[in-house]
Amino acid sequence: MTWQAAHLVSRKDETAEAVTLVFGVPGWPGHLPGQHVDVRLTADDGYSTQRSYSIAAPDHGAQVELTVQVVPDGEVSPFVARDLVVGDPVELRGPIGGWFVWHPQSTRPTLLLAGGSGIVPLMAMLRARHEAGNTAPMLLVYSVRTPADVIYADELARRAQHDDGLTVELLHTREAPVAGGRPPGRLTREELASWIDGLGVGSDVFVCGPTGFVDAAADALVDIGVPARLVRTERFGPSGG
Known part of the structure; x- marks a missing residue:
């Protein structure tokens, strides 16, 4: 290059x-x-x-x-x-990069887990899915500190409403919306197990965000039965800037 x-x-x-x-x-x-x-x-x-x-x-x-x-x-x-x-x-x-990539023609169920600005490459996947007219099941779980920290907030809401087969879950770790049903807190193993139950343990998984978030999510996914070869990760190290 x-x-x-x-x-x-x-x-x-x-x-x-x-x-x-x-x-x-x-x-x-x-x-x-x-x-x-x-x-x-x-x-x-x-x-x-x-x-x-x-x-x-x-x-x-x-x-x-x-x-x-x-x-x-x-x-x-x-x-x-x-x-x-x-x-x-x-x-x-x-x-x-050739490992952490999603192909727009994929028909496999896919779970996307984003922490903070880790939403960025996963947003490229959501947008590519939309442009390709792909309706394969895709679930985005996006963990942020507060509602004000949600990147692409309007577009995510629009895509969740109109894109067939796409579900968007927002998790807040420090401050949740007043009307929100889930209290603030980190992603739990039980929540992951529930989402994998819905998609299937053979689903493709992409996890992106700070190192601690990615390591915890990847370990939990393997613990609940997701084959490690299907869990693709991208970490943001502490030295970026």
């Missing part, structure tokens, strides 16, 4: 700390839902730094859509999310 010149085409605020950025990338080779890219920034004095970001949308030709959440004290994400303006240049390298 080589670095490719890109420029920012548009930006959209998703939450107070997350923004979606669309980059124009001439000659982009295409990608699958779940893959990611490296983004490199270079200052006028020649200093450069790079970070990896998941792609938020299916392949749309010469455009790459990323959703970036600000990492406190991060070196790259605050600039990318808050200071990058339309027309600004960056370099992209990718697509990267």
